[in-house]
Amino acid sequence: MPRDLPIGNGALLINFDSTYQLRDLYWPHVGLENHSKGQVFHSGVWVDGRFKWLDDSSWSREMHYAHETLVTEVVLANPDLQLDLVCHDAVDFHENLYLRRIDVNNLTDRQREVRLFFHHDLNISSHEVGDTAYYEPERRAVYHYKGQRWFLINGATPGKKPEDAADSVDGWHVGLQQWACGHTGVHSLQGTWKDAEDGLLSGNPIAQGSVDSTVSLHLTLPPQTTQTAYYWLAVGSNFEEVTRINRSVRRRGPWHFINRTASYWHLWLDTHRPSFVDLSSEVSRLYLLSLLILRTQIDNDGAILAANDSDIASAVRDTYSYMWPRDGALVANALDLAGYLDITRPFYRFCRDVISKEGYLLHKYNPDKTLASSWHPWVRDGHKDLPIQEDETALVLWALWNHFEKWRDIEYIKPLYRSLIVRAADFLAAYRDPKTGVPLPSYDLWEERRGVLAFTTAAVWAGLIAASNFAQAFGEMVLAEQYQTAAAEIKAGAEAVLYRPEHDRFVRMANKKPDGSWEFDETLDSSLFGLWYFGMFPTEDIRIVKTMKAIRERLWVKTGVGGIARYDDDYYHQQSQDKANVPGNPWFICTLWLAQWAIATARTKEDLKPAAELLEWCVKHGLPSGVLAEQVHPYTHAPLSVSPLTWSHATFVTAVQEYLARWRMLSGASAGAKRA
Numbered sequence: 001m002p003r004d005l006p007i008g009n010g011a012l013l014i015n016f017d018s019t020y021q022l023r024d025l026y027w028p029h030v031g032l033e034n035h036s037k038g039q040v041f042h043s044g045v046w047v048d049g050r051f052k053w054l055d056d057s058s059w060s061r062e063m064h065y066a067h068e069t070l071v072t073e074v075v076l077a078n079p080d081l082q083l084d085l086v087c088h089d090a091v092d093f094h095e096n097l098y099l100r101r102i103d104v105n106n107l108t109d110r111q112r113e114v115r116l117f118f119h120h121d122l123n124i125s126s127h128e129v130g131d132t133a134y135y136e137p138e139r140r141a142v143y144h145y146k147g148q149r150w151f152l153i154n155g156a157t158p159g160k161k162p163e164d165a166a167d168s169v170d171g172w173h174v175g176l177q178q179w180a181c182g183h184t185g186v187h188s189l190q191g192t193w194k195d196a197e198d199g200l201l202s203g204n205p206i207a208q209g210s211v212d213s214t215v216s217l218h219l220t221l222p223p224q225t226t227q228t229a230y231y232w233l234a235v236g237s238n239f240e241e242v243t244r245i246n247r248s249v250r251r252r253g254p255w256h257f258i259n260r261t262a263s264y265w266h267l268w269l270d271t272h273r274p275s276f277v278d279l280s281s282e283v284s285r286l287y288l289l290s291l292l293i294l295r296t297q298i299d300n301d302g303a304i305l306a307a308n309d310s311d312i313a314s315a316v317r318d319t320y321s322y323m324w325p326r327d328g329a330l331v332a333n334a335l336d337l338a339g340y341l342d343i344t345r346p347f348y349r350f351c352r353d354v355i356s357k358e359g360y361l362l363h364k365y366n367p368d369k370t371l372a373s374s375w376h377p378w379v380r381d382g383h384k385d386l387p388i389q390e391d392e393t394a395l396v397l398w399a400l401w402n403h404f405e406k407w408r409d410i411e412y413i414k415p416l417y418r419s420l421i422v423r424a425a426d427f428l429a430a431y432r433d434p435k436t437g438v439p440l441p442s443y444d445l446w447e448e449r450r451g452v453l454a455f456t457t458a459a460v461w462a463g464l465i466a467a468s469n470f471a472q473a474f475g476e477m478v479l480a481e482q483y484q485t486a487a488a489e490i491k492a493g494a495e496a497v498l499y500r501p502e503h504d505r506f507v508r509m510a511n512k513k514p515d516g517s518w519e520f521d522e523t524l525d526s527s528l529f530g531l532w533y534f535g536m537f538p539t540e541d542i543r544i545v546k547t548m549k550a551i552r553e554r555l556w557v558k559t560g561v562g563g564i565a566r567y568d569d570d571y572y573h574q575q576s577q578d579k580a581n582v583p584g585n586p587w588f589i590c591t592l593w594l595a596q597w598a599i600a601t602a603r604t605k606e607d608l609k610p611a612a613e614l615l616e617w618c619v620k621h622g623l624p625s626g627v628l629a630e631q632v633h634p635y636t637h638a639p640l641s642v643s644p645l646t647w648s649h650a651t652f653v654t655a656v657q658e659y660l661a662r663w664r665m666l667s668g669a670s671a672g673a674k675r676a
Contacts, residue, residue: 002643003309004063004625005072006293007089010300012096012235013308014089018623019055020063020074024310025122027096027149027235029367030299031308031321033126035149038310042119042214046199047081047112053193063625069265070292071258082107083114092257093264096235097245099254103228106221114221115177117201118231119193119214121184124149133181133213134206139246140175142213143239152234152242155217156254158227169253172230178216181207230254265292272339277663278605279612279656282619287656289626290649291338294331297646298343302350303367304328307630307642320642322364322372325351325392326445327647329399334650336403337657344403345412351396352420359427360386361393363447376443390431390442391456391530393424394463398534401466404473417474425467428460429486433512436497437489441511445527446566451509454498455530461490462534491536505547506531508567524554525567526590529597539600548597557586561637563617564590573640575633585631585640588618588648592655599658605666611659618652628652 003015003023008030015024022041026034044053052058054076062075066088076085084105091098104114124131124146133144141154159173180201184191192214195201201214217229232254234245249257269288276284297305306327307320328351332344354365363374376387400421404413431440433452439460444453468483497510497518506528509521528551531537532544539545555565563586566572570584595614602608621637622628628648629639 002623002627002629002639004623004627004643005065005074005089006296006308006627006644007070007072007091007098008296009091009093009096010295010298012091012098013296014091014098015308015310016063016072016089017311018061018063020061020076020087021055024308025098025235026308026321028237029301029303030297031303031305031323032367033149034308034310034321035122035124035126035151036310037123037126037128038313039121039123040119041121042117042193042196044117044119044193044196045078045081045083045085046115046117046196047083049199050081051197051199052078052081065289065292065625066262068269068288068292069262070296071262071265088258090258090261093261095245095248095257097232097249097257098235099230099232099249099258101228101230101255101258103226104219104221105226106224109223111220111222114219115199116217116219116229116231117193117196117214118153118155118216119191119196119212120144120151120153120233121191121193121212122151124151128185128210130209131211132206132208133211135176135179135181135203139243141246142176142179142181142215143242144211144213145239148237150236150238150242152236152246153213153215153232154234154246154249155215155229155231157217157219157229169250172253174250176215177218178203179213180204180215181211181213183207183210184212185210232257268292268295274338274657274660276656277660279659280616280619283612283615283656286615286619286622286626287653290628290652291335291340293627293644294335294646294649294653295343297644298331298347299367300346301367301369302346302348303365303369304331304347305367305646306364307645309642309644312642318373320645322366323350324364325361326389326395327650329392329395330654331646331650333399333402334653334657336399336406338653341407341409345409348396348400348403348416348420352416355393355420355423357423359393359423359425360388360390360431361396361424362388363392363443375447386431386442388442389445389447389456390428390439391445391453391459394428394456394459397421397424397428397463397466397470398459401469404470413470417470421467421470422479425464425471425483428463428467429483432486432490433493435516436493437486438493438497439490444509446572449509449521451511451521452497453509453527454494454506454525455508455527457490457494457498458530458532458534458536461487461494461536464490465535494531494536499543504543505550506543523568524550526551526555526564526587526593527566529593532600533593533596539597548594552594555583555590557582557584557634559634561586561621561632561634563587563621563632563634564594566590573631575635575640582634585634586621587631588621588628588645589651591617592648592651595655596658599655599662602662602666605663608659608663608666611655615652615655615659 013026178201303323464487471480508525558581565584576582598611629643630641630645
């Protein structure tokens with residue numbers, strides 16, 4: 001199930017699914033640890049003796065973000081209960097604090113009591129062993145804890161301030177009206193959420209082991225009126241920390257934190273808001289939302305996470321909650337283009353800290369800089385084999401040079417030069433076939449095959465050119481020449497090995513046979529885009545033109561959905577055997593690569609229209625909230641695989657930035673021609 005609404009602050013990340021149930025709670029790193037383990041945190045409503053959880057089919061839902069901010073705006077209507085709810089969720093931009101405002105609208109002509117229930121299936125540090133949940137009467141709150149992971153749950157409703165409640169907000173009753181702490185997943189116990197369905201909780205004060213809790217807030221609504229309740233969850237490393245946060249909410253009011261968070265994200269966007277020229281308001285809206293969603297997927301310590309949709313774990317028992325250097329480099333490049341310098345700097349330091357002494361980056365990393373899980377073996381045919389995707393090392397150098405060209409932050413680059421740039425470039429220059437000059441075999445960007453890959457070859461060329469530029473900037477001319485020479489040999493090798501005149505285009509992969517001859521994987525793959533995008537070949541090269549034409553004609557999904565597939569007969573989440581019309585599911589990044597091709601080759605503003613149409617395609621096939629998945633169903637455009645995919649949003653941001661730059665360039669060229 002997709003994650004329709006992620007909210008976070010770079011340390012605490014909260015995800016809601018399509019039924020508005022909280023599904024993921026990550027802290028202290030984005031992507032690590034998931035204290036929900038993907039389990040549902042149920043929310044529900046009791047009124048007039050009837051109970052409905054919010055995932056019940058009787059609710060209609062509109063799930064969006066409030067205008068240009070990381071505060072949600074969720075509208076829920078239930079004709080059976082004759083209630084409407086409007087909810088706003090926020091993770092405070094500074095404190096590790098999640099808050100929800102609930103406006104409850106009584107649609108009847110009679111006074112009614114409405115009870116709001118909130119359930120917490122915490123698996124602290126991603127496992128259920130040894131947790132404790134308890135009610136604390138002084139603060140009228142429920143705590144969950146294990147080791148250095150503490151969670152405090154509280155709320156506020158309109159009413160008289162309790163006389164014994166310290167630091168409470170005037171005009172509001174701060175504290176829970178009902179609570180229950182119990183066991184779940186043991187002795188056939190489903191959890192305290194079942195206890196809520198009669199509108200009454202047991203009041204059990206403590207439970208340990210595999211535990212959950214449910215709490216309740218009560219409202220009394222006169223006829224045809226709306227009242228508001230607030231719920232919050234504070235996160236910290238000890239009792240004192242979460243209690244301090246709770247005290248601050250009691251003193252200032254929960255609305256203060258929601259309002260200041262909305263203001264912060266408005267300001268964050270306004271600092272680098274571009275002119276969107278002739279792009280539609282829908283495209284500009286998705287651009288701004290993409291920036292906000294990207295920020296939720298980036299840890300404050302530098303890791304850029306691929307995705308944090310834990311439902312993928314149910315199928316493969318692993319997740320996308322890792323830092324892939326390739327994804328990270330492309331996301332960092334997008335953010336640099338968009339103007340967000342301070343977010344990208346920690347990423348490059350992260351890469352410096354994890355790169356091997358030999359100069360390569362491995363498959364993927366955890367947000368705390370430890371090595372993550374991998375399926376690439378260290379042995380092949382009885383010999384040690386380097387389990388890398390070489391483009392991941394190369395693209396960090398490519399993106400870092402783009403960063404430096406934009407910002408010229410020499411004091412920042414200086415400590416990275418020898419420890420990251422030179423170390424990686426020396427590896428790239430050496431890790432090559434001595435006869436042809438092309439990179440030695442590694443795994444491809446799709447992580448499915450091993451060989452001499454077109455995308456990787458282009459990325460390595462770009463990484464060496466970037467390193468040469470850095471070496472020249474630092475006055476090391478001999479080193480700069482060495483990297484330039486290696487890059488030139490790679491390009492010549494790519495022309496000799498990867499271009500196949502019998503197909504009139506490049507192929508995605510080659511492998512050298514024992515006799516020294518080559519065998520080719522001629523499957524048409526959208527990643528051939530890298531041959532021109534990273535600069536190895538110019539866009540006007542006829543071989544590139546024909547390659548991109550083949551991608552457009554053969555990989556376009558010929559259904560009502562459209563979009564570009566990764567490659568011919570893509571098996572990943574395959575939905576159709578009609579390979580002539582559906583070569584694979586449409587991917588956002590692959591479709592946007594076609595938009596980037598249209599932008600790069602545009603000679604007039606009119607030529608930009610196909611790119612604008614592909615940007616509109618992304619708007620149309622994203623979720624109503626603005627979230628972009630990895631791929632979509634070729635017939636229904638329902639999201640497939642993880643959602644959101646950080647790379648999808650980054651590619652959208654990059655494509656819009658490139659569109660705006662091309663539009664300005666063409667405007668200048670047109671004005672110059674008129675003056676002449």
